[in-house]
Amino acid sequence: MMLHPVIITGTPRSGIWLTAGAFQVSGGFSGLLDKVENHPTGEVENMEIRDRMERPLLEGLGFEPRGLGQLPTTEQIQKLAPTMKEQWRLLVDQMFKQQNCQDTAVRFIASQVACLLWPLWNAAFPEAKWIIVRRNETDIMASCRATGFIRSYRNPGDSSRRVRSDKELHLLLDGYRTRFEQMQIANLNFTEFWPQLVYDGRLGPLQKLLESHGLAWCPEVTEFVRPFLWKHGTLQIEGVDHATYN
Secondary structure, eight states: OOOOOEEEEESTTSSHHHHHHHHHHTTOBOOSEEEOTTOTTSEEEEHHHIIIIIHHHHHHTTSOTTSOBSOOOHHHHHHHHHHHHHHHHHHHHHHHHHTTOOTTSOBEEEOTTTTTTHHHHHHHOTTOEEEEEOOOHHHHHHHHHHHTOSGGGTOTTOOSSBOOSHHHHHHHHHHHHHHHHHHHHTTOOEEEEOTHHHHTTBOHHHHHHHHHTTOOOOHHHHHHHHHHHHHTTOOOOBOOOSSOOO
8 A cells, every 4th residue: 555645736726736846846756647738837637536536526426527617515525435435545546556656655646626525535545645725815816817717708608617707716716715624624634835935935835845745855846936936026036944944
């Protein structure tokens, strides 16, 4: 049996992929990754977990499979968890082994929808560590508008179940925050991480996050996050060491 996974999740446009990318650069293993052209991280999430497990489950329940529309209730997922947990764990373990994950590797799963399916993930991996990536809602809204995330701005005729207005986006973000509160009440082993600290040039909190999950800081992490800093207008990076976390 492999070590427990680290599950990195959060709201849309919160910085999940920056956080996951730092894990990967530091030696974490996330399996067979999807490559997204022109994406800052280049490699995003485990394709098989996404396409064979999470998205089919959400779509089968009648919900937007990327977690960008109406969300399943926690009660719906809780009802599924007892009967699905063993198979869910087996599939994840098999996928990582087939993708040549070593038993001693720090394996992580970056998934925006994992927090929506948290009762199932928790039932399958009660020993998992969670990282909830957080971001100010005003910044999320601005990012969604700038990137065309709200489809109505680009394609008013889109008939998908994806959010298409500021009001719907507010409701969506409220749904994610409710899941985080439920995870806290359930005493899941999670850490909140705010990438805005990184965007401000403060890399100490990121170093602390990596080291607390069994990974060592390396110079490549600084080079990996540098484009994100430039994008946010940050040119100065505070130093990192093993004594002080800024």
